[in-house]
Amino acid sequence: xxxxDLDVQESELRLIPGLDVEVADTLRALKAAAMDDRPRxxxxxxxxxxxSGGVKRYLLSKKAWIEANRPGxxxxxxxxxxxxxxxxxxxxxxxxxxxxxxxGYRWPxxxxxWSAWVAAMKPSIIExxxxxxxxxxxxxxxxxxxxxxxxxxxxxxAGLAALHFGEWAKKxxxxxxxxxxxxxxxxxxxxxxxxxxxxxxxxxxxxxxxLGVEIDxxxxxxxxxxxxxxxxxxxxxxxxxxxxxxxxxxxxxxVLIEAVQKLGAP
Numbered sequence: 001x002x003x004x005d006l007d008v009q010e011s012e013l014r015l016i017p018g019l020d021v022e023v024a025d026t027l028r029a030l031k032a033a034a035m036d037d038r039p040r041x042x043x044x045x046x047x048x049x050x051x052s053g054g055v056k057r058y059l060l061s062k063k064a065w066i067e068a069n070r071p072g073x074x075x076x077x078x079x080x081x082x083x084x085x086x087x088x089x090x091x092x093x094x095x096x097x098x099x100x101x102x103x104g105y106r107w108p109x110x111x112x113x114w115s116a117w118v119a120a121m122k123p124s125i126i127e128x129x130x131x132x133x134x135x136x137x138x139x140x141x142x143x144x145x146x147x148x149x150x151x152x153x154x155x156x157x158a159g160l161a162a163l164h165f166g167e168w169a170k171k172x173x174x175x176x177x178x179x180x181x182x183x184x185x186x187x188x189x190x191x192x193x194x195x196x197x198x199x200x201x202x203x204x205x206x207x208x209x210x211l212g213v214e215i216d217x218x219x220x221x222x223x224x225x226x227x228x229x230x231x232x233x234x235x236x237x238x239x240x241x242x243x244x245x246x247x248x249x250x251x252x253x254x255v256l257i258e259a260v261q262k263l264g265a266p
């Protein structure tokens with residue numbers, strides 16, 4: 001990337017009235033990080049908030065794994081935040097509007113500006129974790145710097161739209177979803193169900209990477225059933241079902257509750 005490219009990006013990134021110092025400080029830190037000559041993986045998504053769940057955990061776990069096992073690779077995250085800030089941990093936060101009733105999630109508005117920030121990181125490969133502004137920005141950044149862009153389809157946006165807004169919202173969201181994911185060089189799916197939904201929408205180049213388990217923590221010999229029964233004040237014959245996650249509508253916790261009720265005593 002030439003100095004001309006960086007200058008163009010700097011002029012693009014400074015078009016935020018009242019935020020000159022904040023943007024300049026973030027850009028300075030970003031440029032310093034970009035001096036690292038190792039191949040750089042840049043992950044970007046809007047599905048990253050103080051209390052967000054699986055996507056954020058996946059990204060932070062990936063970051064920790066790369067640092068421990070692939071010292072020859074640099075890894076950065078570009079995510080929304082309350083203000084522009086480039087942390088020493090490799091996480092770059094860009095100011096974005098907080099979604100009402102969004103449980104801390106923020107929605108970036110400018111695809112062009114997001115693209116400029118991603119491109120300024122000098123990525124060797126980009127992974128986008130959503131089909132929204134960061135996903136579109138990732139595709140533009142990939143075109144700009146000439147690197148491959150992978151899309152990770154963590155969920156079914158069309159199904160979520162139908163769940164929250166009604167069946168009328170499903171088709172238009174599905175068309176837009178398919179059009180965007182078809183532009184990625186590869187699409188990663190965490191399950192056969194999501195892969196099938198992508199295929200039905202006309203997306204190919206799909207790679208299935210099933211979600212895993214942290215086996216150092218979750219392993220049979222670490223269980224202590226008696227301790228848990230005592231802690232919860234339950235009888236020996238109690239059935240235990242555990243849900244770990246945000247109690248959001250799309251998690252279908254009501255299905256688990258109905259299942260417990262159908263089991264009956266004990």
